[in-house]
Amino acid sequence: MAKEYDIAYTTLERWYYLMTAEDVKARIRSAKRICIDEFALRKGHYYAIAALDADTGQVLYIETGRNKETVESVLNVIGQKAQTIITDTAAFMAKAIRTVMPKAEHVLDxxxxxxxxxxxxxxxxxxxxxxxxxxxxxxxxxxxxxxxxxxxxxxxxxxxxxxxxxxxxxxxxxxxxxxxxxxxxxxxxxxxxxxxxxxxxxxxxxxxxxxxxxxxxxxxxxxxxxxxxSSYSNGIMEGTNNKIKLIKRRGYGYRNEQNLFHRICLETGPHEFW
Structure with missing residues (x-):
């Protein structure tokens, strides 16, 4: 498309991410059951925390880090209507949920x-x-x-x-x-x-x-x-982690982490935007 309309591909990329940002934000506001898990961004113990809608399989939000503060930050962004949080048995995740959303149901995998x-x-x-x-x-x-x-x-x-x-x-x-x-x-x-x-x-x-x-x-x-x-589990998140690996492999050399996170959110779950 950039070649056809004689537009710089970087400009087209910027427009694309700006246009789809609102679509991702709308999905965040409606999530009621959320899976949370970490995945490796690259070698060297560099991780990120991902939050996923358990009903649709849509990745809602990603933030770099692997500790209690990171999980709290993720919950503050996507947890307004959340009733159920599904995680693994990591202690820091349980502590973060008790701090930010003490009334939410915490389901372990x-x-x-x-x-x-x-x-x-x-x-x-x-x-x-x-x-x-x-x-x-x-x-x-x-x-x-x-x-x-x-x-x-x-x-x-x-x-x-x-x-x-x-x-x-x-x-x-x-x-x-x-x-x-x-x-x-x-x-x-x-x-x-x-x-x-x-x-x-x-x-x-x-x-x-x-x-x-x-x-x-x-x-x-x-x-x-x-x-x-509970009928929910973190299994859907484990499958999504494999898809994230494929996206990372395809986008090898990504320099903009936010665009990578945005791409992951767009390529998981239903694709109404397309």
Missing amino acids: RFHLIQFCTEALRRRRKYLIEAKSHFKSRFIDRCLSIPPEDLTEEEQGFVRDWLEEDWHTKALYYFLQHVRFVLKSTQPVQAKRRFDELIQRFSFHNCGAVAKIIKTYIQRYQAFLDTIT
Whole structure:
């Protein structure tokens, strides 16, 4: 278009971003359920926080940084009508939400809640005899992390042998299944009863890893309960992070971060502007 109308492409670019700015701002004002996550802008621990509309998949706002102050700044911009905030289990995000939007429902990503247990199992796996082989290690990780009903009879037999071999692995494995059982609750009363039973059973467990995980859950008690009964998760944000990587790769060498952020906002979610 710049060549056809004999206009400098930089001028056309400036007009484009000015014209679409209002469209992005209008979407920010209407968001009620928001996902927040960080992504790497470039190598060297240089991150940005992105806020996404959980209903439409539209990235609403991005700000550089990876701390409590950055999340607070993002919430102040897009959180006027927000009723639900979905994040991972990072402590600084929880603190920022309590500071800026104490009345909003804070939902944690289920994947990260389960990941506490699966990562503990992965670290403990090295004490198993069969874990000496690299191939066997990956097989053990898979069998211990997925639900028992999804395993074949042969794989279930392997799991039984590993649990008999190491007591700590057995404790972590049954704790993981109990957490999955709690997350299957459908009613608030049922969720609270099951979560309280989980806390009562494992709070002072002899396995240090289990006790540490349950302590983390207790610190996020209300957020955990909201997560159980909520239909929202941070999964849509993880998919959007992959799209952001593609946009960064296509725009390699971007010198203007604000234009990059603007481009990300325009290329995610519905495209009424086009």
